[in-house]
Amino acid sequence: MSDFLQAIASGAQAGLGYQAIFFVLLAVGLNVHFGYSGLLNFGQIAFALLGAFGLAISVVRWGLPFWVGILIGIAASVVLAILLGIPTLRLRADYLAIVTIAAAEILRLVFRSVGATSVTGGTRGLSGFNADFVALAPWPGGRQYEFWGMRWSGAQLWLALIGWIVVLLCSLLIWSLMRSPWGRVVKAIREDEDAARALGKNVYAYKMQALVLGGVMGTLGGSVYALGLGSVNPDQYQNANTFLAYTALILGGAARVWGPVVGGIILLFLVQFADTGLKALITNGIIPEDLLSQTDVAQIRFVLIGVGLMLLLVFRPQGIFGDRREVMLDAR
C-alpha cells in the first residue's frame, strides 16, 4: 500500500514538475499546428532543442544573461519555422510531416557532431547556466520542501511556478486568438483550404504564422526543460518526445485550449506512476525479474505510449474534451 501511495506521489510530482511543463508547452504548440491549423508538425522537438541550446549557448559560451538566451532561442526557432514552412506549406500534409521530422533529426545530429563540440558541447552537452534563474527565486533554491508525499527543492518549485504561469499565458493567448478573426480563418483553412482561398485569404501566410506561433511555444518548453535539468544534451531531444507530446495533445483533446494542458499532466502522471509502480512490482517479486528487468522499465513507457496513441486514435480521436467533428483527422 505504501508503494502504491509512493507511486501516486511520484506520479503527481512528475505531472506538476518541469517535465510536465515541457511536454505541455510542446503539446500547446502542437495544438496550434495540428489541432487548429491542421499542420502535421512532427519535428516539434527541434523547436525545443533550439530553445534549450539557445539558452545554454548564450549563457555558457557567450556569457549573456539567461533571459537574452531565451530570446535568442525564440528568434532561432522563428527562423527555423520559416525555413521549414517555405518549401512545405504549399504541399500536402504528409510532406510537412516528413520534412519536419527530418529537420529535427538533422538538428540533433548536427548539434551532437564532433565538429560542433566547441559550440554545443557535442554528445556531452553543456551545463551550469541556470544559476542566475534559480537566484531569482524568492525562497532559498537549495532547501527541500515536503508535502503530500512529494519532495521538491526550492529551485524546482520556483521553476514550476514560472513554468505554469508561462503555460497559462500561452493558453490565454491561444484562447483569445481563436476567438479573433485570425483564429476563425485558421480554423477555416483546417476545414477547407480551397474555400478559405476562394474567400481571398492568403492561406500560405496564415499557415506560416500558425507554424511560427506553435513553434515558439515549443521553444519555451525547451527552455523550461533546460532550466529544470540544469544541463542540455542533444540526445535528450529525440523524435520520440514529439510523439509523446502528440499523445498528450490527443489524450486531452485537440483544438481545445485546455486539452493539451490536461492531457500533458495526465500523461506524465500515468507514465511516472507506471514507472514507479512497475519498479515496485519487480522489486517485490510480483513481476518476475526474467520477464521484465528494472532497466527495461524506461523502455516500457514508450511501448505503453505508442500503444496508447494507437488506441486513442482508433477509438477516441477526440480525446477527453475534444469534439469528434472538429478533430482534423480525415482531411488530407
Add this chain to the structure above:
Amino acid sequence: MTHAPHRAHGHGERISGRGSSAPSPVRARPARVRAARRPLALVLMLAAFALAMLTLLPGVANAAGESVVGTLSTSKSGPIEGVEVTVEGADGTAVGSVETGDDGRFEVDVPAAGDYTVSIDAGDLPDDVKLGTRGDTVPVTVGAGRHQPVIFGLSDGTTGSGGGGAGRVVQLLVDGLRFGLLIAISAVGLSLIFGTTGLTNFAHGELVTIGAVIAWYINVRGGIPLIPATIIAMVVGAGVGALNELALWRPLRRRGTGLVAALVVSIGLSLALRYLIQIVFGGRSQAFADFQSQRAVNYGAFTLTNRALASIIISIVVLVLVALMLQRTKIGKAMRAVSDNRDLAASSGIDVNRVILIVWMLGGALATLGGVLLGLSDQVQWDMGFRLLLLMFAGVTLGGLGTAYGALLGSLVVGVFVQVSTLVIPSDIKYVGGLLLLIIILVIRPQGILGSRARIG
C-alpha cells in the same frame, strides 16, 4: 496495364450472355474464395508470428561477470591474428593475457568492475599496420556487469587523409551504390504501400529492424548459417507485413479511418515496436556470426569486402526481379493498377484487398532483406530501421511518392549522395546530407523525379 481491362471485359461478356440475373453468382464467387482463403491466411500469419516470438524470446539472459573485449583490425589488413593482449589492474597487477583469434577478437575476463589498462604487443602487428594515436596501452573503466569494449585505433595508412582525389571519389561512389541499393530494397515496400493504400507508414523502419533482429536470432542464437537464416527471416518478415495489414490496417480501412489518423497510428506502432525491440534485443549493437572477418579485395580503383560485393549483387538481382514482377506478372500489373486508381481497379475485377495484402508481404520480406544487408555492414541495432526510415522517405520522396521505380531511383541518389558528401562534411553527420537533399528537392520539384503533379495536392 492491359490486364485489368481484359478481365473486366471477360466478365462483361459473361454477364450479358446469362442475362440480368447473372451478377449475383459472379459476385458470390470471389467472396466464397476469399472466405475460404482467409482462415488459411490467418493460420499462416499466426504461425509466422509464433515463430517470430519463439525466436525473439530467448534473448534476455546475459552472461554475468565483467570483461574487456575488442577487435584488432584495419580495413586493408583485415582482422589481425596472434597479437598478445595483456590486461593489468590499476595497481599494476597482471589480470590475464590472450592472443587475438583469427577474427582479430580478444576477450579477457576481469575479476571486478574498476580501472584497468589494456596493452598490445606492437611487435606482433603486421608490417604495414602502425599503432594509432592512442599508442599500445589504453586505460579502460569497466562498469559492473559490462563487457567493456577497447579501441586501439590502429592505422594502416588508408584512414585519415585518405588515398586522395579521384580514387576516394570512386571508392565513395561504390560504397554509395551499395548503400543506395540497400535503401531501395527497404523502400520499395514503403512506396508500394503508399501507392496502394495512401498510408505514409512511419512503422516501416521497424519492419527493417524486426527482419534483421529475427535473422540475428536465427543466425547467432540458432546457429544456422546466415544465408538460410535470411531466407527464413524473409518468410517471417512477409508474415509480419501480412500481420500488419490483417490485424491493423485492413480493419482501420474498413472503419474509414482518415489518412492523417492512420499516419499517427503508424507512429504509435513504430514507437511501441521500436522500444519493444530494445527490451527484447537490448541496446547494444550486435554483429551476425558469419562473414565478419573479411579482408577488402582490391579491384584497382576501389576496394570492397566480399560481403559488400555480395550485398550489391543481391540487391541488383532482387530489384530486377521486383521490376520484372511489376512489369510482367498478373499480380504486378494489379499492384500498379491499384496504385494508379484504386476504384477503377476494383471495378475492373481486381481484388484490391488481396493485392494490398501481397504488397505488405512483399514489403515485409524486402525490408527484412534490407535489414540483414544493413546489419551485415553496420551491425544489428534496435533503432537501425528508424534511422534508415528518414533516408527511405528521402529516397521515396525524391523519386516520387507512390511510384515503385521512383523509390528505386531516389534511393540510389540518396545513398550515393550520403556517401560522397563525406568528401566535404565529417562522416558523423553524413545522414544530414541525405535529409537536406530531401528538403531541397521539395523546394525545387516537390513531385519528385518520376512523380506526377497530381499527387502533391
